[in-house]
Amino acid sequence: MKRKRKEQRPRIYTSKKMKSKTQTELLEEMILEILIRLPVKSILRFKSVSKAWCAMISDPLFIRTHLLHSASKSNQNPSLLISPHALDSVIKGEKWPTTFSTQIRFYQWQSASPSVAKFLLAKDFQGEFSSVCQFVHCDGLVLLPTNTKVYLFNPATRDTLTLPENNPNKIPVPPDVCLPAGLGLDPSTGRYKVVRAFYRSIDPLTDVFHMGMQVYTIGDTAASWRDTPTDPPYPVVEWTTPKSVKGQIFWVIDIYNMKLRPPHCLLRLNLEDETFGTTCLPDSLDPALDEAFMLDVMHGDICLTASSSAKPGPQPQLIWALVHEDGMSSRWEQRYSICTSQVGRPMALLTTDILMWYSRRHLYRHCLHTSELTNLVKMDDLRYQRRRAGTFESAGQNIFFFNVMSYMESLVRLTA
Template identity: 40%
Template structure:
């Protein structure tokens, strides 16, 4: 009996090993395509993974890329900051507008973000630039990032205090980004003289600038003075390297425009208002998406809202206003918070304690949020809100105010424990 022997053994295929991407390319893809899409809260945790991740997440290039990606998303998150009456606390809450006008059981709830406590009893105004919030109070100027809980108290300025002479302080300030040097600047006005102590109307006004993170540098006076004084008690609006203020009233020869300041060359000018705007009509100014100036005005009968947009290009400030919308609206003058190009819900408007949405398809105005009916979550319980001082579109970011070693102040540690 012959034994048969199998000789047809299978041959192993000689498969080529797949080409691997260079480690540097893999790291770049990880950082810019994956980490840049994550929320700030996750990135703050991931900084503890290793030194390489900490360095990548703290890199200014990554921070700007993360900010651009966050701002490009539909800005449907509103950040509401308001001070408790007779209190020196600013409380931050976040409300999420439902996409496509949908509803949910949590539509009337806002989430507590954090608390900012400083020695003041009057919050004049609250504004923001690139997710940094700027507070103008009766005792000082404060800058903070609610997402990273980084905060600083700006140094005092001797130019902005005439109380020793029985004169009022000059409450005009603002925060903006100087695109040329990539640093944030705080600008505030001061009186050289006040001609009417009763009204506080100043005719001789100067301004000074503080560059954030400038290695301990203080306030310095801007070389040229504004051609006209800015209206008292207001924060400047910042967009694409410019600041804007409403002009003081009354003026003997009031120009038909608003005061602007270029943060690059620190020169003042006057930006004209829309030609079709009636000089008697009151109007609101807002910044859309951090780059365009928006003007909203009511007609004399308080039935039509007109909306203009002033685009601000990289090469400079445009002088031609673009009329966009005329809306039948009887609730009065509103702030414009978002336009359809960045809002799938239509035109988002805010007046007093109500947020509205104007649907372009149906020409209907709907109430999407009643701030006075909100409930907020804090310390594992829900409570009712009784007052909001402001509501604004908000994009969270890793933008740093200053290094930790030079940080002038920090968040209340007790509140930090509640947030864990």
């Protein structure tokens, strides 16, 4: 009697070469998934592992992927970038000091270690400027406008770029004036652009200024400052920091430097074609009656913070987010109402009901349900890490103000 042959499963024959290739591809994918989750400092060390690793880490696609992961991580665990600005001396009567120290320092603060600020970068520009403005942050890059030059930093990679010196002003300006400048990504090219305003002319009868705008493209080997195709239709506020989201830079219009009634809107610059437009303000906000409002970016949305000065005493500070913008209409959503006399600005949303609030050198936790304001830390009292790990110092003496902003690490390069 014949035995039945045992059925065998069909074999899949794979060549050694194909098997090796599959394993290599899987290994590369695993390495990629691990690397994008690491801090920048660790990733930069791994560039020396091999030429292949160096090429992968330097690839623009990897840099963009790491940036997206870093943005997601910063939403879950926000961190701040802190830079203390000291004065070398004090000159009485100055509207804004012209004696700022030219040493720029960057520290990172996270809620996990609330009493410590981690050292990132320090650089002394040895007298190249005498006055500084508020920093501008975009995708881990930090822009510093001064009264002479414009500087760009990546604190995580410790790269620094000094933009070409060029004074575009066509009329004399005081020595303490820093031209308002913005920084944003042109999505059509993947390059970052620095945009700054300048004074083109002044009406001798009304003293009203006419402004122009200049653009500098980062990473373009032939880049130079150049004027936008057309001048902005409205002047912008000198000391208000512009903000960028989704290929647009938003500016606050200087309503006190206009002949006619100011428009109820923000000025907007499209970074792709460098044309200007406007974005309507919330209907309930009247710039002519309210205090000057500030712009911020939270979770990828442009936000506006303002407090009413129409009534005496503490007023709620309202925070709107721009939720729709199509070039023809704008829709704002009022997200938060901060019931406090501490005029300030939002830094980040820690949880669904806890907002991080910065005001007058203090960082607070604000409970949106109870309106309770809890002091987290004062900038002057932080322990600032020195270059050598494990050693700390105070912020220093004669600190005039602190540049404090929401921050995320990135590998974005400053050169081609």
